[in-house]
Amino acid sequence: MKSTTVRERLEEHINTIQLIDTHEHVPDERVPCSRKLGLFDFFQHYVSSDLVSSGMSREALESMRNPDNGLSLEQRWALLAPHWPYVRMTGYGRALLEYMSDLFGIEDITEDTYLELCRRINEARQPGWYRKVLKEKAGIDLALVITWPGQSVEVDREFFRAVPILDHYAIPGTRAELANLEKQSDRAIQTLDQLMAAQEETLDRFVSQGIVAVKLFLAYRRTLFFDRVSKSEAARVFDRVWLSQTQDLSFADLKPLQDFMTRRLIGLAVERGLPIQVHTGLQEGNGNYIENSRPTLMTNLFMEFSDAKFDVFHAGYPYTGEVAVLAKYFQNVYANLCWVHAISPRTAARTLDEWIETIPANKILGVGGDSNYAEGAYGHCKIARRVTGDVLVRKVEEGYLKESEALWFADRLLRENARALYKL
Numbered sequence: 413m414k415s416t417t418v419r420e421r422l423e424e425h426i427n428t429i430q431l432i433d434t435h436e437h438v439p440d441e442r443v444p445c446s447r448k449l450g451l452f453d454f455f456q457h458y459v460s461s462d463l464v465s466s467g468m469s470r471e472a473l474e475s476m477r478n479p480d481n482g483l484s485l486e487q488r489w490a491l492l493a494p495h496w497p498y499v500r501m502t503g504y505g506r507a508l509l510e511y512m513s514d515l516f517g518i519e520d521i522t523e524d525t526y527l528e529l530c531r532r533i534n535e536a537r538q539p540g541w542y543r544k545v546l547k548e549k550a551g552i553d554l555a556l557v558i559t560w561p562g563q564s565v566e567v568d569r570e571f572f573r574a575v576p577i578l579d580h581y582a583i584p585g586t587r588a589e590l591a592n593l594e595k596q597s598d599r600a601i602q603t604l605d606q607l608m609a610a611q612e613e614t615l616d617r618f619v620s621q622g623i624v625a626v627k628l629f630l631a632y633r634r635t636l637f638f639d640r641v642s643k644s645e646a647a648r649v650f651d652r653v654w655l656s657q658t659q660d661l662s663f664a665d666l667k668p669l670q671d672f673m674t675r676r677l678i679g680l681a682v683e684r685g686l687p688i689q690v691h692t693g694l695q696e697g698n699g700n701y702i703e704n705s706r707p708t709l710m711t712n713l714f715m716e717f718s719d720a721k722f723d724v725f726h727a728g729y730p731y732t733g734e735v736a737v738l739a740k741y742f743q744n745v746y747a748n749l750c751w752v753h754a755i756s757p758r759t760a761a762r763t764l765d766e767w768i769e770t771i772p773a774n775k776i777l778g779v780g781g782d783s784n785y786a787e788g789a790y791g792h793c794k795i796a797r798r799v800t801g802d803v804l805v806r807k808v809e810e811g812y813l814k815e816s817e818a819l820w821f822a823d824r825l826l827r828e829n830a831r832a833l834y835k836l
């Protein structure tokens with residue numbers, strides 16, 4: 413029998429695990445199949461943010477990626493080319509290069525290759541593409557996808573389970589925004605009680621349609637510290653919102669209502685046995701307050717909602733050590749590496765290494781691409797398998813783990829922990 417190394421055995425095992433991908437934004441397959449931008453469709457996020465921080469103007473970015481402005485592929489390339497050398501080395505740039513090469517057989521993105529790459533992308537994106545990319549190539553058994561306010565939670569159950577964002581019941585700031593909510597929920601919302609009823613009714617409808625969790629997305633726009641607020645105080649703020657025709661209420665004015673409604677959503681999720689996914693750490697895009705998304709801001713919630721299950725996303729990057737402490741302190745806190753493999757593979761590896769030593773093995777979730785594209789999900793999952801393999805091989809070679817423990821943990825990390833948490 414041919415002798416094999418620890419690396420070969422671990423990698424072979426990790427490559428066969430059918431992943432539960434805990435976080436994606438991949439739309440229905442019909443969306444990419446109807447697009448004809450080729451490479452330029454892959455700048456909706458991530459690399460686009462690095463392009464802006466490298467100096468590309470927002471106007472140029474919008475022109476490059478807007479499918480409806482009639483620009484030719486050559487004109488789009490002319491906008492991208494000056495900045496591409498600066499972003500191709502970041503984690504986002506590397507991930508893009510890797511999945512373009514794997515899925516479309518073009519090794520590099522250059523003046524000489526981009527047109528052929530665009531042609532191959534447009535040709536490949538046909539019905540059946542998701543089965544090939546998500547199932548056959550990426551080995552994803554199921555991916556949890558975010559649905560936005562107003563969007564249906566009915567997703568293609570061959571590939572996906574939905575996790576809705578319900579923040580919009582917490583953040584109305586004007587009468588017009590309340591009117592929008594009324595339209596979406598098809599009921600009158602003129603009092604706090606009616607707002608609460610609409611929130612609960614929407615959640616219950618979504619539960620009957622098969623959602624597996626709810627998502628808190630608020631760290632993009634405010635602090636993750638949620639005060640305990642009385643109903644009467646929240647009702648007073650609601651009444652001010654009801655009376656306000658313009659955006660004249662400040663965040664300080666609105667915060668009690670936001671805090672009250674967010675805590676209520678957590679309570680409703682607990683009653684229905686739904687985990688709560690929380691965006692923490694780096695906010696996608698350019699220009700934000702990183703300290704708003706600090707995971708330790710939620711400590712009071714972790715203490716008060718002891719029956720909740722909080723899935724703390726993105727390793728709280730850059731607050732990865734804080735997430736380790738929180739998951740160590742609290743039974744109801746889970747630590748999730750989604751997106752981090754694409755932000756920085758080395759950070760993902762360092763973090764996973766530290767978490768293995770600090771967090772119980774049932775509470776670490778190891779994979780989620782956080783991508784708007786099936787191709788990106790594939791790329792991020794591939795990097796996650798590689799990082800996991802590298803870390804576990806090192807842990808075995810150093811004598812910290814036995815090989816049998818590393819094999820067992822790989823299954824927990826990439827599949828079984830998510831299956832247990834989300835009852836899949």
Ligand SMILES: [Zn+2]
Binds near residue numbers: 435
């Ligand atoms: Zn996301």
